[in-house]
Amino acid sequence: MPHNISLITTIAAALGFGLVFGYLATRLKLPALVGYLAAGIMLGPATPGFVADAALASQLAEIGVMLMMFGVGLHFSLDDLWAVRRVALPGAVLQIAVATALGMALAHFWGWSVGGGLVFGLALSVASTVVLLRALEERGILDTFNGRIAVGWLVVEDLVTVMVLVLLPALAGSLGGISTDAHGMAVPPGEVDLWGTLAVTLGKVGAFIALMLVVGRKLFPWLLWQVARTGSRELFTLCVIAAAVGIAYGSTHFFGVSFALGAFFAGMVLRESALAHRAAQESLPLRDAFAVLFFVSVGMLFEPSIVTGEPLKLLAVVAIIVFGKSLAAFVLVVLLRYPAKTALMVSASLAQIGEFSFILAALGLSLKMMPAEGQSLILAGAIISIALNPVVFRLTKPIERWLTRDGTVESRFERTADPLAELPMSVPQEHLDGQVVLVGYGRVGRRIAEVLVKHGIPFVVAEQNREIVDQLRKDGIHAVAGNAGEPAVLIQAHIARAGMLVIATPDTFHVRAMVETARLLNPDIKTVVRTHNEEEAELLRSELAGKIFMGEEELAKGMTEFVVANFERKSGGH
Numbered sequence: 001m002p003h004n005i006s007l008i009t010t011i012a013a014a015l016g017f018g019l020v021f022g023y024l025a026t027r028l029k030l031p032a033l034v035g036y037l038a039a040g041i042m043l044g045p046a047t048p049g050f051v052a053d054a055a056l057a058s059q060l061a062e063i064g065v066m067l068m069m070f071g072v073g074l075h076f077s078l079d080d081l082w083a084v085r086r087v088a089l090p091g092a093v094l095q096i097a098v099a100t101a102l103g104m105a106l107a108h109f110w111g112w113s114v115g116g117g118l119v120f121g122l123a124l125s126v127a128s129t130v131v132l133l134r135a136l137e138e139r140g141i142l143d144t145f146n147g148r149i150a151v152g153w154l155v156v157e158d159l160v161t162v163m164v165l166v167l168l169p170a171l172a173g174s175l176g177g178i179s180t181d182a183h184g185m186a187v188p189p190g191e192v193d194l195w196g197t198l199a200v201t202l203g204k205v206g207a208f209i210a211l212m213l214v215v216g217r218k219l220f221p222w223l224l225w226q227v228a229r230t231g232s233r234e235l236f237t238l239c240v241i242a243a244a245v246g247i248a249y250g251s252t253h254f255f256g257v258s259f260a261l262g263a264f265f266a267g268m269v270l271r272e273s274a275l276a277h278r279a280a281q282e283s284l285p286l287r288d289a290f291a292v293l294f295f296v297s298v299g300m301l302f303e304p305s306i307v308t309g310e311p312l313k314l315l316a317v318v319a320i321i322v323f324g325k326s327l328a329a330f331v332l333v334v335l336l337r338y339p340a341k342t343a344l345m346v347s348a349s350l351a352q353i354g355e356f357s358f359i360l361a362a363l364g365l366s367l368k369m370m371p372a373e374g375q376s377l378i379l380a381g382a383i384i385s386i387a388l389n390p391v392v393f394r395l396t397k398p399i400e401r402w403l404t405r406d407g408t409v410e411s412r413f414e415r416t417a418d419p420l421a422e423l424p425m426s427v428p429q430e431h432l433d434g435q436v437v438l439v440g441y442g443r444v445g446r447r448i449a450e451v452l453v454k455h456g457i458p459f460v461v462a463e464q465n466r467e468i469v470d471q472l473r474k475d476g477i478h479a480v481a482g483n484a485g486e487p488a489v490l491i492q493a494h495i496a497r498a499g500m501l502v503i504a505t506p507d508t509f510h511v512r513a514m515v516e517t518a519r520l521l522n523p524d525i526k527t528v529v530r531t532h533n534e535e536e537a538e539l540l541r542s543e544l545a546g547k548i549f550m551g552e553e554e555l556a557k558g559m560t561e562f563v564v565a566n567f568e569r570k571s572g573g574h
Contacts, residue, residue, distance in 0.1 A: 010056045013043055014296040015289070022292070031131060033354070034387050036292050037379070040299015047304070057297035063245065064294025066263040067287040068355060070244035072129055072158055073267020074280045086467055088152035091332045095153075095350065096160055099125030099325035106316055107374075115175025116374060119364035122164060123378050124320050126157045128354020130291065131386055135349070135393060144505070145464040146342050150349040153329075158264075161356045165258045165363060170201045172367040201256070208255040212265045216247070220266075221273030228275055237282045243270060244283070260359065298358045298379065306376040317381040322388060326351045337466065339483050340403045344396040351392045352385040353378070422492045423460070427478055431458040432494040439484040439514060440505030441468050444530060448504055449477070460493045485513045487521075496521040502528045 017039035025035030043052040103121025104114075112120070132154050141147045220243055227239040244266045251262025270279055307314060326347040333343035361378045364370035423432075436452060436459035438445055445461070452459045461479035463469050472479040482489035484503075495501065501518045503511055511529055518525050528547045 006053045007056055010052045011060065011293070013050060013052050014039070014057065014060070014293050017042055018292045018296050029390065030387050031134065031389070033128075033131060033295055034383060036295035037299040037302070037383050037386075040296040041302050041304065042299075043296065044300035044302065046302065052300060054297075054300055057293070057300055060290065060293040061297035062259060064290035064292075064297075065355070065359060066245055066248040066259050067241075067283070067290045068130070068294065069162075069260045069263035070248070070267040070283070071280070071287050072155075073264040074271055074276060083465065083467060084149045084152040087149055087333060087336050087338060088156050091329065091336065091346070092153045092156035093160065094332055095325055095329045096122070096125045096157060098328040099320065102320045102324050106320065110313070112371065112374070113175070113369070115172065115367075115369040116364065116371060118175060119168070119360055119370045120374050120378070122161070123357040123360040123364075123374075124317065124353060124381070125325060126161050126356045126360075127154060127350045127352055128356070128382075128386070129154050129158060131352050131354050131389060132349050135389060139393070141345070146345040149333075149338075149342060150346050153346055154349070158356065161360065162258070162261050162264060165260055165359065166201065166205050168363060169367060172369055175369060204255045205257050205261070208251055208257055208262075209265065212247075212269055216265070216269040217272045220247075220269050221275070224270065224273050224275050224279065228278075233282070236278070237286075240270070240279045240283045241286060294355065301362075301375060302379040302383075303372075303376040306373070306380055310373070310377070313377060314380050314384075317377050318384050318388075321353055321381050321385045322351045322392065326392075339464070339486075341396075341400050341483060342464070344400055348389070348393045348396050352389045353382045354386065357382055423478060423480055423494070424473075431478060432460070433497050434499040435459055435494070435497070436500045436502055437462060437490065437493045437495055437498045437518075439463075439501070439503045441465070441472070441479075442505065445504035448502060453477075460498075462489050462493050487517045490514065490517050491521070495525070498522060498525055500526045500528065504530050 018036045020035075021039040021042070022032040022035035025038070026032050041047060043050065045051050045054070100118065100121035103124045104117035107117030107120045108114075132150060136147045136150065223243075224236075224239060227235050230236075244263055247266035248259045248262035251257045251265070252259055270276055273279070329350050330343045330347040333346050334340065357378055361370065361375040365372065365375055436457060438448060438452070438459050439462045441449065441461050441463045445463075449459065449461065459478070461469070461472055461477060462484040463472070463479060463481065464483055466481045469479045469481040480489060480492045482492070484490055484493075484505075490501075495518050498518075501514065503514055511531070515527055515529070518527060526547075531548060
């Protein structure tokens, strides 16, 4: 029986070419995402050979957007964002404003409309969450303080972009695009009620968010538990995917909001369940597969002629992505009184664009706000910036060494008279003689501090997160803000008079510097170090770093002792 297999052909070609080019990209030390985009270019109409079905690829890309945003929602934590709110919230909003202004200025110079410049600037301002998470994971800094700031910054960017996706169709008519009414239907220019459209749009969004927060956060986790009790892994995975796609579709069909926002809130409400981690793991393979289809479909829209036809325009776009917004982020982080290392990490994380930029570009084209040339420039800028991102990360180390080599350069950036960078004069001297200096106040450091308080052992916390230090001082705990890898921070914690240095931070990059500084100022000090890396543990042992605790080793020891104790208890009973 004759039948149409264009869907199968498109999926097979996209996954096959994505595999080949993704493999080649990783062999060249590039992110696999660059390979997926290159595969799309090969399958697109701009290159000779087989051309995939663009319409089908576009629908597959929509599913990819849903699942990617679902994954962002699953990992979105209000607690994590709240912990870095004082740097992530103002920093991300101001950085988006600066990058958007740069993009709009460039578009105005090229003669584009205000609406086209706005969409173009917004697309250049938002970095790829996928690229960032993978870069931080590869470097083992995802769970560090700097990693949390970078992720929090990207979450704020994602939230701002989601709101832009919701509001842009309503504003398109006044920005030179297609005028739409409250139901998204095209109307002649000048006849659309802008404020009425905005009111209805925001009302629908508000109703959807309220429904998800009030009903969804109870209903869907409960449903997930019911399916999990069946013991069927297939049904559990199906429930997770059905919730993601179903909520995304329902949000568009009934409330008129984007697939992206619906899928994001689907992930958020499922995060309320204790099964959220399992839901993320079970849905990961499908999310990754459709993410490949998304990036391949984006590559199909790329016009390679833009590279040779408009090299100066492309160079300007890359300059804004890699240098313009990164420099703005660096200055903002330093002005917020965070160390140069944190500013460099955030800057490197933002020196690329990705999935949200593509979504914004596609929306701008559909609303007739931005020329097709803008989409090609955005795609080319994304490919180049993603390819350059590993290089940018590697450059942060020599730049950091240059900024901190004698303290003079860094001091020009950092603000003086920081009250959190030194202990108050009111701290009793008896608390600064033989005290414990506790570096890091995360999950491990917090538990250590609770025990020290319970036993009346004096201690001083050294922590990079200024919000945590501020709260600790309000709670009556002595703390200083800063990177304990820098001697000045340990000096402010009075390491010269301390009895013990306890390093509880997962960031092991500066551990040796901390130990060396402590022993230089206090040769008799005892040191306790936390590490998850066997190579790092061996190196620290060879340098006589003191007592070393490895997370996995201590966990295995504790579990084994519990098992043996219970086994012996039962044997003794017999």
